[in-house]
Amino acid sequence: MFDVLTDKFTSVFRSLSGKGKISEENIRDAMREVRTALLEADVNLKVVNDFCEHVIQKAIGQEVIKSLQPAQLMVKIVNDELVNLMGPVDTTIYTVSPGPTVIMMCGLQGSGKTTTCGKLALFLRKKGHQPMLAAVDLQRPAAVEQLRTLGQQTQTPVYADDSRVASHGQVAPGAAVAVARAAVQEAKRQGRDILILDTAGRLAIDHELMQELKDVHDAVQPHQIFLVLDAMTGQDAVNSAKAFNEKLELDGLVLTKFDSDTRGGALLSAKMVTGKPVKFLGVGEKLENLEEFRPEGVASRILGMGDIVGLVEEAHKQFDMEQQAKLAEKMEKGEFTLDDFIGQMTQIRKLGPMGKILGMIPGMSELAKNVNMNGEGVESHMGRMQAIYNSMTRVERKKPDLIDAPRRRRIARGAGVDPNDVSQFLKQFEMSRNMMRAVGGMNMLSRMKLMRGLMSGNLGAIAQPGANLLKTKRSGWQEKKDRNRKGKKR
Amino acid sequence: MSFFAKTLDRLKGALKKTADVLNTDVRTLFVPGRQIDEAFLNEIEEKFIRADMGVKNAEMIVGAIRDRWRLGRIRNAVEAREVVKEMMLRDWPVEEREIRFASSGPTVIMVAGVNGAGKTTSIAKLANLLKNRSGKSVLLAAGDTFRAAAVEQLTIWSQRLGIEIVKHKQGADPAAVAFDACEAAKARGIDVVIVDTAGRLHTQAHLMRELQKIRDVIAKRIEGAPHEVLLVLDATTGQNGVRQAKSFTDAVQVTGLMLAKLDGTAKGGVVMTIKDELSIPVKFIGIGETPDDIESFDPKRFVDALFQDDSPK
Numbered sequence: 001m002f003d004v005l006t007d008k009f010t011s012v013f014r015s016l017s018g019k020g021k022i023s024e025e026n027i028r029d030a031m032r033e034v035r036t037a038l039l040e041a042d043v044n045l046k047v048v049n050d051f052c053e054h055v056i057q058k059a060i061g062q063e064v065i066k067s068l069q070p071a072q073l074m075v076k077i078v079n080d081e082l083v084n085l086m087g088p089v090d091t092t093i094y095t096v097s098p099g100p101t102v103i104m105m106c107g108l109q110g111s112g113k114t115t116t117c118g119k120l121a122l123f124l125r126k127k128g129h130q131p132m133l134a135a136v137d138l139q140r141p142a143a144v145e146q147l148r149t150l151g152q153q154t155q156t157p158v159y160a161d162d163s164r165v166a167s168h169g170q171v172a173p174g175a176a177v178a179v180a181r182a183a184v185q186e187a188k189r190q191g192r193d194i195l196i197l198d199t200a201g202r203l204a205i206d207h208e209l210m211q212e213l214k215d216v217h218d219a220v221q222p223h224q225i226f227l228v229l230d231a232m233t234g235q236d237a238v239n240s241a242k243a244f245n246e247k248l249e250l251d252g253l254v255l256t257k258f259d260s261d262t263r264g265g266a267l268l269s270a271k272m273v274t275g276k277p278v279k280f281l282g283v284g285e286k287l288e289n290l291e292e293f294r295p296e297g298v299a300s301r302i303l304g305m306g307d308i309v310g311l312v313e314e315a316h317k318q319f320d321m322e323q324q325a326k327l328a329e330k331m332e333k334g335e336f337t338l339d340d341f342i343g344q345m346t347q348i349r350k351l352g353p354m355g356k357i358l359g360m361i362p363g364m365s366e367l368a369k370n371v372n373m374n375g376e377g378v379e380s381h382m383g384r385m386q387a388i389y390n391s392m393t394r395v396e397r398k399k400p401d402l403i404d405a406p407r408r409r410r411i412a413r414g415a416g417v418d419p420n421d422v423s424q425f426l427k428q429f430e431m432s433r434n435m436m437r438a439v440g441g442m443n444m445l446s447r448m449k450l451m452r453g454l455m456s457g458n459l460g461a462i463a464q465p466g467a468n469l470l471k472t473k474r475s476g477w478q479e480k481k482d483r484n485r486k487g488k489k490r
Numbered sequence: 491m492s493f494f495a496k497t498l499d500r501l502k503g504a505l506k507k508t509a510d511v512l513n514t515d516v517r518t519l520f521v522p523g524r525q526i527d528e529a530f531l532n533e534i535e536e537k538f539i540r541a542d543m544g545v546k547n548a549e550m551i552v553g554a555i556r557d558r559w560r561l562g563r564i565r566n567a568v569e570a571r572e573v574v575k576e577m578m579l580r581d582w583p584v585e586e587r588e589i590r591f592a593s594s595g596p597t598v599i600m601v602a603g604v605n606g607a608g609k610t611t612s613i614a615k616l617a618n619l620l621k622n623r624s625g626k627s628v629l630l631a632a633g634d635t636f637r638a639a640a641v642e643q644l645t646i647w648s649q650r651l652g653i654e655i656v657k658h659k660q661g662a663d664p665a666a667v668a669f670d671a672c673e674a675a676k677a678r679g680i681d682v683v684i685v686d687t688a689g690r691l692h693t694q695a696h697l698m699r700e701l702q703k704i705r706d707v708i709a710k711r712i713e714g715a716p717h718e719v720l721l722v723l724d725a726t727t728g729q730n731g732v733r734q735a736k737s738f739t740d741a742v743q744v745t746g747l748m749l750a751k752l753d754g755t756a757k758g759g760v761v762m763t764i765k766d767e768l769s770i771p772v773k774f775i776g777i778g779e780t781p782d783d784i785e786s787f788d789p790k791r792f793v794d795a796l797f798q799d800d801s802p803k
Contacts, residue, residue, distance in 0.1 A: 039545045042728030045536055109751065110606025110724060142642035149638030149660075203753060230606060234542035234728025236756035257605060260691045262730040285605075285636075285694075380695070 027059050027074070034078055034303070041263030041302045044238040047272045055081050079299050085268065086295035090252075090277040093124070096223050099193035100132070102184060104220075106213055106248065107228035108240055109201030112256035114143060116228050116282055117198045118150030119290035120254075123280075124194055125154065132192035134183030135160040136216060138171045139200035139209075147198050154287060157190065159183040176200070176212050177219045184220050197222065210247050217248055224251045226279060229270055231255045237266035238273045245274040256282035259289070263302050336433045338397045342389045345382055387415035388425045400426050524567035526559045534574070542728050543759035547766065551577045578762070579789060587773050587786055589620070590717050590745070591682075596629075596675035598683045598708050598715035600668075601748075602701060602738055603722035605689035608750030610640065612722045612776055613684050614647040615784035616748075621653060626681035631671030632657035633664040633704065636688035644686055651781060654680070664688065664700065665707040672711035685716070692737030705742045720773065722748045725758035735764045746773035749787065753777045 031052045038048045059077055095101040103120070107113045117133055124131045133151050135158060137143040144160045151158035161182065164175040180197055187195040199216065202209035217225070227250050229237060244250060253274070255267045258281040271278055278293040327340055389397070391414030396402055403411070403426065405419075412419040524530065531552050538548035555573050558564045564573065591597045599616070603609045613630065620626045630648050632655055634640035641657050648655035656671040668685050675683045687704060690697035708715045721744045723731055738744050749758045752775045761772050772787040 036545050039539060040729055042542075042730070045539050108726065110608055112606055115605075140643070141646035142639040145639035145642045146637070153638075203751070230724070230726070232604070232724075232728060232730040232734075233726050234731075234756070234760065235540045236542070236726045237728075239756075240726075257691060259693065260604070260730065261693050261733055262728075265728065 024056070024060055027056055030074060031056055037303050038265060038268075041265035042232075042234045042237070042269070043265035043302065044235055044269035044273070047238070047269050050272075051081065051085065078303065082268070082299035082302065083295045086271055086278065086298060088277065089293060089295060091279050091292040093194075093279070094224060094251075095129075095193065099191075100184065100187040100195040101193065101224065102187075102195045102197065102220055102222040103224045103226065104197045104199065104217065104222035104248075105226050105228055105254075106199050106244055107201060108203065108230070109140075111201065111228045111230045112282055113137075113201060113228045114146050114150065114198050116254055116256060116280075116290070117147065117196050118154055118156075119282065119287050120196055120280070121150070121156040122154040122287045123290050125156065129194050130192045131156055131194040131196055132183075132187045132190065133158045134180065134187075134195060134197050136176050136180050136183070136197050137200040138165050138175055138179065143198070143200070150287070157192070159186045171200075171212070174215075177215050180216045180220045210243070214247055226250065226252045226254050227270070227274075227276075228254045228256060229266060231258045231264045231266055231281075232260055232262040233266040235269075237269045241270040241274050245276065250274055250276045252277050252279035254278075254280045254282065255293075258291075259283045264298060265302055267298060268302060338389065338392075338400055338429055341429050341432060342386065345385065349382060349386075384415070384417055384421060385425050385428075388412075388417060388422055391415040400429065522566075522568055526555070526565060526567065526570055530567065530570070531556055531559075534570070538759065541757040541759035542731075544729055544732075544763045547759075547762050587746070587771055587788060589682075589773070592712075592714055592717050596672070596680050596683050596712060596715075597717045598672065598675075598685065598712055599718040599720060600685045600687065600705060600708060600716040600742065601720050601722060602687045602742060602744075603689060604691055604724075604734055605637075607689065607722040607724045607727075608776060609689060609722045610634070610643050610647070610686060611779075612720075612748050612750050612774075612784075613644070613686050614651060614781050615776060616720075616774065617647075617653050617684055618651050618781035619784050620682050620684075621651065627679075628653050629671060629675050629678075629680040629683045630655040631667050631683060631685040633667045633686045634688040635660055635662045635664050635667065640686075640688065647781075654678075665704045668704050669707050669711060672708060672715070676712070692734045698737065698741040701738075701742050718745050718773075719743055720746050720748050721770075722750050723758070723761070723764075724756075725749050725752040725776075726756035727758075727760055729760060729763070731760035732763050732767060735768050735770055739768060739770065744770055746771050748772075748774045748776065750776040753779075753783070 034055070035048055035052050038051065039045065043051075055078055058081065059074060093101075093103070105113050105117055105120075114137065121131045121133055133147055133156055135144040135147045137147075144162065144165055148158050148160065150156075159179075159182070161179050164172070164179050166172070166175075176199070183195060183197065197216070197220070199213055200209065202213065225248050227241060227244050229241065233240075241250075241253075253267075253270055253276055255264065255270075255278060258264060267278060278295075281291045281293055283289045283291050327344070330336060330340065388411060391411045392403075396407065396411075403422070408419045408422045412422050415422070534555065535548045535552045538551060539545060551574055554577055555564070555570050558573060559570070564570060589597070589599065601609055601613055601616075617628045617630060621628050630644060630653055632641045632644045634644070635658060638660070641660055645655055645657060647653075654674075656667060656674050658667050658670075664687060671683050671685060674680070685704070685708065687701060688697075690701065692698065705716060705719070719742050721735060721738045723734065727734070735744065735747070747761060747764065747770055749761060749772050752758055758775075764770055765772075772789070775785050775787050777783045777785060
């Protein structure tokens with residue numbers, strides 16, 4: 001499954017075949033690749049070195065040397081160890097009774113604290129809690145306003161004291177403490193069971209601001225302290241995580257901006273240096289985009305190997321299975337309409353940007369390169385198809401044959417595309433429909449051949465065959481096995 | 491002009507907090523009399539990786555030292571330092587690191603970046619610099635209509651700095667804000683328009699297209715605009731910074747970087763990789779929390795400051 005790394009290991013070990021012995025030295029050589037992969041993912045240097053040494057010891061202990069498939073075994077050890085390091089997983093938010101449970105959020109400037117406070121409030125509300133937000137960030141202009149807006153969006157009351165806000169960047173001493181204290185009283189009075197404190201962002205080396213945080217901590221004795229950390233952070237992640245942990249003794253970590261294409265080494269660094277569990281990942285701009293942490297996908301992501309588990313889970317979450325079953329039935333009968341075509345496409349798009357989907361499939365990013373079609377290209381292509389479809393009348397959607405030149409021009413104008421694009425879209429649909437009819441009466445081998453043809457021609461085919469994504473993927477795997485077998489014969 | 495003619499001392503002073511860290515980190519390596527050996531080379535590599543310069547860059551610099559050392563051309567740490575300097579300065583793009591002003595009419599500076607990079611604060615600093623050090627009239631365009639209270643945040647800055655601002659309500663079309671700002675600048679004879687944009691992850695295709703649209707609208711209203719597209723990069727960013735720079739350049743042709751939050755413990759070494767791969771110059775650095783804490787970036791002085799012999803004050 002972990003193609004890239006396996007290949008690298010294989011090549012290292014292959015050069016030894018014939019000599020019959022794999023020494024500790026060879027394992028060390030192979031681990032260089034892992035080291036580079038981890039460093040490129042921004043895992044802290046010391047963490048990387050410790051990790052590699054640990055894996056080497058483990059590998060020697062497990063006698064990779066005698067293993068028939070040393071490369072695969074090494075990859076497994078590396079992955080397992082990474083997952084191990086990121087555990088134990090504990091995403092529980094501990095509450096006290098009587099309430100309110102006070103959760104203090106801290107972090108560097110721009111890490112996403114305030115947004116995360118809003119997301120957490122929504123998350124807790126959905127779990128049946130009655131959270132309250134408190135604006136203890138008196139430093140950043142309009143931070144209080146931002147929290148108020150988030151409060152409205154999540155239907156969470158917000159405690160704020162505008163008279164305490166720093167008018168010219170200088171917070172009065174003790175103001176943050178006073179606001180935090182008053183917030184606890186207010187939460188008690190209103191009978192809220194959880195109070196989330198949004199504190200001012202600061203630099204780890206700014207002693208004055210760190211002291212303010214400490215003062216707030218000492219004054220209200222929060223039950224949980226979470227550090228919010230930008231997942232795109234580089235080597236510095238360790239410094240800030242350490243500084244915050246030493247000053248406040250953290251209870252958990254929240255990694256934000258995990259929906260970017262960062263490999264997210266900061267997560268591992270922060271986890272290792274603090275020893276505190278990762279609670280949540282921020283995975284989008286919307287307030288519901290807060291995920292409970294699960295280490296498996298992150299391990300392969302850090303190693304640059306995609307997240308197939310995540311993709312399958314996502315697919316299950318997003319795909320309407322009932323609709324899929326109905327569609328399969330229709331396909332067998334050869335009744336595949338434009339509505340179905342667009343419906344399928346919409347389902348795939350629900351999974352997220354095409355680039356993100358491709359990134360989750362091991363080896364897929366390479367494939368995308370080969371067929372000269374990157375995720376963004378597919379994405380905008382699908383967007384155009386949707387626009388064309390939207391500009392068609394209901395009748396036209398049922399009977400695309402009706403579309404003549406004037407209709408085509410009208411549709412093109414409506415969709416903001418060239419009339420040619422409309423023709424092409426209809427042609428693509430026509431092809432898909434014909435294929436669906438053909439597939440209906442095909443055996444597995446023929447289907448595979450068909451898939452292969454599509455894959456080599458155009459990755460956009462993923463969106464077209466109308467087959468559901470899982471089916472497409474299975475075909476991809478089959479194809480690969482097939483290729484391996486041929487290779488052996490030669 | 492005025493801020494470009496800065497003395498080395500000034501830059502050093504401005505970089506103080508960072509330089510302290512950098513100096514103690516890198517400089518202890520180059521103790522006079524220390525001979526080059528493998529342990530020394532490993533140490534150098536580690537320091538560079540820790541500064542987020544990337545494995546490739548670190549290996550390249552260390553490789554160059556190792557080559558010369560093996561050939562017998564250099565022997566000790568001081569000589570190695572010269573190699574490091576040479577390597578780090580090599581290939582820096584020669585484009586001027588000042589703002590490119592329009593020959594006539596308003597100059598438009600578009601500012602973009604990922605969420606939380608420090609765009610709004612950087613804009614305040616830039617506006618302050620242009621107004622107070624260069625004597626320009628400045629107009630801000632509150633183009634971050636997405637994030638809660640972003641417009642308020644910029645408005646507060648505009649009041650503090652005594653600078654005009656064009657704003658719409660939250661949720662408005664940012665391109666429309668840019669449009670109005672351009673029109674206002676032309677009508678009022680403003681020198682520089684700084685257009686704020688909402689923070690966006692470079693992986694969000696639709697948001698990158700929105701950015702393109704803002705750029706297009708600006709280009710249509712004022713010829714030759716935007717004259718600068720500055721990408722604000724958080725100095726704590728790791729290797730992902732390269733991808734950010736690449737995606738934003740693909741979308742809106744970034745002309746320069748603004749390295750924000752260089753006042754922490756982070757060193758922003760990723761700009762080395764961005765320089766190597768994309769030839770985008772760093773134009774400004776943010777080095778503190780007040781509007782005055784902005785400096786123009788000069789790689790030579792930056793490296794000089796890194797390797798100054800006197801101990802950190």
